[in-house]
Amino acid sequence: MKKYSIVIAGGGSTFTPGVALMLLDNKDRFPIRQLKFYDNDEKRQEPIAKACEILIKEKAPDVAFSYTTNPEEAFTDIDFCMAHIRVGKYAMRELDEKIPLKYGVLGQETCGPGGIAYGMRSIGGILELLDYMEQYSPDAWMLNYSNPAAIVAEATRRLRPDSKILNICDMPIDLEEKMANMCGLKSRKEMSVRYFGLNHFGWWSHIYDKDGNDLMPTIKKHMEQHGFALATSEFNQHVEPSWNDTFVKARDVYKVDPEHIPNSYLKYYLFPDYVVEHSNPEYTRANEVMDYREKNVFEECHRIIDKGTAEGTTFEADAHASYIVDLATAIAENTKERMLLIVPNEGSIANFDPEAMVEIPCIVGKNGFEKITIGNIPRFQKGLMEQQVAVEKLVVEAWIEGSYQKLWQAITLSKTVPSASVAKQILDDLIEANKDYWPELK
Structure with missing residues (x-):
């Protein structure tokens, strides 16, 4: 070998x-x-x-x-x-x-x-x-x-x-392990999944066990009550507080579209006000x-x-x-x-x-x-994804072209940002902070 x-x-x-x-x-x-x-x-x-x-x-x-x-x-x-x-x-x-x-x-x-x-x-x-x-x-x-x-x-x-x-990316892997646990399986490898989206921006549409049994009803029931948090109090012991909050908040993210299981990162796009409210600007995840x-x-x-x-x-x-x-x-x-x-x-x-x-x-x-062919996706996911993929493409174009305008547009278009004026203020501060790392923007 x-x-x-x-x-x-x-x-x-x-x-x-x-x-x-x-x-x-x-x-x-x-x-x-x-x-x-x-x-x-x-x-x-x-x-x-x-x-x-x-x-x-x-x-x-x-x-x-x-x-x-x-x-x-x-x-x-x-x-x-x-x-x-x-x-x-x-x-x-x-x-x-x-x-x-x-x-x-x-x-x-x-x-x-x-x-x-x-x-x-x-x-x-x-x-x-x-x-x-x-x-x-x-x-x-x-x-x-x-x-x-x-x-x-x-x-x-x-x-x-x-x-x-x-x-x-390992985030879906982590969440699939949690879903396997919800179903009493030893590992996510005992599941077959269909998933679609962008990175940190996706949904599971189908999840089966090795025999082809549908696991979605069991997972949905758990999501409705606990999000991605495990039902026992044990999960609190080994996970940092900021992650525990993300796993619990997935309960609310799931309610926006209970037909699919969401990636936990959707919390940041669907509940940005909640995230800001629960953030300490003096002490962040970093x-x-x-x-x-x-x-x-x-x-x-x-x-x-x-x-x-x-x-x-x-x-x-x-x-x-x-x-x-x-x-x-x-x-x-x-x-x-x-x-x-x-x-x-x-x-x-x-x-x-x-x-x-x-x-x-x-x-x-x-x-x-x-x-694997996914076929058509629902309008809700398609609309969110189109907005986010436009952000990502504008960022790459801004990097290639050294374009201030395109990076301003990218930040403005992000679902997490309320207006173009706020986007500009953030961008100007970020340019100053990243002058040793970013290409020069004109």
């Missing part, structure tokens, strides 16, 4: 140890000969990489490990690049969240003006990684789960249409992450490095990230697994823009993907 070489782009991410562990835990079905970390921030990557080096040596001494800030070293002799980069890191995410809140508009990492700002930073970073991969390992595949995935996917469609990149996840992960890295062993580590394999191994395995071993991907529509949703990047089920094999 062939063994594969992987580079994780975003080696300094706090999610990287969990992804590395998840890869090691799945070596039986996706064998690895080499694992590399790549980041352009040497200082941030070093403690993560040194701790993972110890961990890998103890768990899988047969896997060659290295880390670097040199693109040629990182991208030479690889089969896969797993990309989860955050251009501007959490300092910029904090501004993405706090600047809109100054004007009474929700501040969120991937939705509304914050997501647009993040998208404008991410496009160049992803294109750079793609170009490195194609220069040094032209046969490799990039599995990109960097946010905001919708804007990044549209940019790669426009600017690198022939690249071997698959854009993916602060929560910096105070907890960032602090804990780096402390654990230093502990492992100081002790010289990963024994008793608090790091766990990132279960949600197992879909990345599923995807890599589907390509490497031609398993024809059915997975949700962000792909050009091209008629899969019959009554929707053929050039939109939509999130739908696909069959994945060594030559890429084949799309």
